[in-house]
Amino acid sequence: MASHVPFLAVRPDDQLNSSSDLRARDLVTVIKDNANAMSTPTTTQHAPPASRLPAPIRFFLVCVLSFALSTLLYSVTADAVGYELAAVSREVKEDWHVGVLFAWKFIELGGAWYAGYDWQDLTGLAILSNLPLYFLLTTFYGVDAIASTSILTIDVIAIAVPFALLRPLIHAHEPGKEPNQQVAQDRLIFALVGLLGASIYSVVIYTSLYTWLPVYLLTHFDGLRSMQKAHDASVPLLMLSFIPMGWATAQFLFTPSIGSRGNPGLTDPKIYPEKTNFDPETATIAETIAFNLGFKGGFTKRAEVLAKRSAVLIWASMANTFVRVLFTVDGTEALGAAGWASAWGVAALLTSVAYGFVGNE
Incomplete structure (x- = not known):
């Protein structure tokens, strides 16, 4: 099946359909180009000079810098927003x-480092994992939106x-001329x-606010100041507030899965070089699970990245x-x-499923 992401036109349709030799040649070309890309070192001309340091030293520096920045910036903003947040802390x-809290911060940094994420990935993930706290404070505790945004x-x-x-x-965040990178970095598609x-996210949170969530919060939170903002919420208003969430999901899920080094990004939907016939004798656990779930050719690289x-x-x-x-x-x-x-976990799950549909996985 073809990706729902608009194809990058590199040859008129009549040429694509005129000869099977052209598709075969495209297949060989993409596989060769993809193999060359896979063998290319991960460091590029965009790599910071400090990235040449040994990995243990860099991770130690990441931890030190992160804790130092947090301490410094919280101290600088304490007079402006500290008292308001302290009232509900x-x-x-x-x-x-x-x-x-310190151990959790270290786990976050260690997990991000081990996963191989870059700063663009982590900008998106940090927004997605921290905004629920500040939305709670702004909506139910009367904390000013500017104060919450500053701390976020x-x-x-x-x-x-x-x-x-x-x-x-x-690789997915680097500028490149490969079809998959051009699609992943297209501004209109990204938007x-x-x-x-x-x-x-807006529909999930709106549905929660108008069904089970208010009573649940009143039962298990002692100190809620007001439900007025929750009652006044609407999908358009929430969607406007969640634009950063949308940007972050596209940044963390869509761009890396479409622009990954192992995704050839073919323009011809009839060619699937990343999929092979299932062989039960040589199949891995992941390939067996994929086959049993109905993915006859196994998970594509795009699906693997998106799932993880x-x-x-x-x-x-x-x-x-x-x-x-x-x-x-x-x-x-x-x-x-x-x-x-759990409400935000459901929103993340449904967004991931929707992005799988966009990539037609």
Whole structure:
């Protein structure tokens, strides 16, 4: 099946259909080009100078820079937004509470480093995993939107800047002339995909706000100040608020899956060099699962990238929201934090499924 992403026209349709030799030649060319790309070193002319340092040293520097940036920027903005946030923050009485938050930050950095993400990936993931907390504070605790946006910006900067200085861009984010990269980096396509992501988040949160969520929050959150913003919410207003979420989903899910090094990005939908016939004797566990799910040729590289990143997004959205809401928002019960996190996990799941449809996986 062809991707729902608009094809990059490189030859008129009549030429594509006139000869099977042309398609065969395209197949050989793409496979060769893709093999050459796979053998190319990951560092490029866009790699920062510090990326040449040994990996353990770079990861240590990432951790130091991230914690330093967080401390510095929180201190700078304390007079402007600190008091407003302090009014709704949980009082830290036990040392282990602080230890949990520091350990969670380290787990985030370690996971991002191990996964091989670059700063553009992490900008999107940081928005997606941290915005639920600040949306809660703005909607139900009366925290000013500017204050919440300021702290969210600090969270993004604290993880994106160290990676920008110490890790090169992944293949999908590099400018290139390969068809898949041109599609992934097309601004109109990116904008449309981002609007799709924002609309899905808007519908999921709107549905939650008008069904089970208000009563659930009142039951498990002690200290909610107002439900007025929740009652006034509408899909258009939420969609406007979630434009950053849409941008982030397109940045973290769509661009890497379409523009990955292993995705040939063919313009002819009849050619599938990345898929092979299923052989039960040599098939891996992933290939066997794919075959049993109906993917006769196995998962494509595009599907593998999307599936892995979708799992990370869902886990990060729920886990980070749960930890930060439970340990930083005053009067929060564990069930309350889990319920709030689950709404965003569902939104992430449905967005991932929709992006799979866009890539026709």
